[in-house]
Amino acid sequence: MDEHSIRRYDGDREALRPLFREADDSEQQIDSYLDLGDVLVAEHGDQIIGHLQLITDHETAELNSMAVAANQRGTGVGRALMQAAIEYSRQQAATRLLVATATADIGNLRFYQRQGFRFLRVERDVFGTATGYPDNHLIDGIPLRDRVWLDRDLGGES
Numbered sequence: 024m025d026e027h028s029i030r031r032y033d034g035d036r037e038a039l040r041p042l043f044r045e046a047d048d049s050e051q052q053i054d055s056y057l058d059l060g061d062v063l064v065a066e067h068g069d070q071i072i073g074h075l076q077l078i079t080d081h082e083t084a085e086l087n088s089m090a091v092a093a094n095q096r097g098t099g100v101g102r103a104l105m106q107a108a109i110e111y112s113r114q115q116a117a118t119r120l121l122v123a124t125a126t127a128d129i130g131n132l133r134f135y136q137r138q139g140f141r142f143l144r145v146e147r148d149v150f151g152t153a154t155g156y157p158d159n160h161l162i163d164g165i166p167l168r169d170r171v172w173l174d175r176d177l178g179g180e181s
């Protein structure tokens with residue numbers, strides 16, 4: 024995708040809920056963090072086509088939610104959002120970017136590693152009905168069950 028721009032979003036977060044839903048199947052979880060941190064959006068014309076939420080705690084910025092509209096994926100918008108997040112986090116004096124995703128989501132694991140993230144740790148049985156996730160949910164045939172954390176150093180060249 025060319026002709027998109029990225030900016031900080033200071034509007035009503037509810038308007039972004041459909042994009043947050045693309046990144047998280049639990050409405051309960053989204054309710055708990057929708058209003059936190061800072062949000063960057065990618066726009067094409069006057070249309071928001073992607074978002075990224077950053078929650079910064081001292082030197083660590085957590086990339087808590089990110090999605091690109093389904094019909095705009097695979098064209099570089101996600102990469103551009105990530106680059107903007109890296110620059111934004113550095114401006115906030117963060118030295119590390121942290122992200123978590125489902126171990127089942129192979130596509131996300133590729134995306135994050137292509138953006139310089141490395142595996143940090145795994146938490147088992149995080150995604151279940153107790154936290155608002157559907158029962159027996161499969162991604163690419165793999166049970167949605169465990170969460171993996173990845174991080175990326177923000178020092179040096181990106």
Ligand SMILES: CC(C)(COP(=O)(O)OP(=O)(O)OC[C@H]1O[C@@H](n2cnc3c(N)ncnc32)[C@H](O)[C@@H]1OP(=O)(O)O)[C@@H](O)C(=O)NCCC(=O)NCCS
Nearest residue numbers: 045046089090091096097098099100101102124130133134
């Ligand atoms: C993950 C996501 C944000 C990536 O955005 P995108 O705009 O499609 O990504 P880009 O086009 O910038 O791709 C950047 C690179 O990641 C790769 N990539 C992106 N999504 C991928 C996927 N699902 N599977 C494999 N590779 C993927 C691209 O092939 C590209 O690789 P390259 O550097 O070798 O060319 C997007 O797929 C999305 O919104 N997914 C649904 C929401 C979601 O799961 N969010 C993350 C929750 S943790």
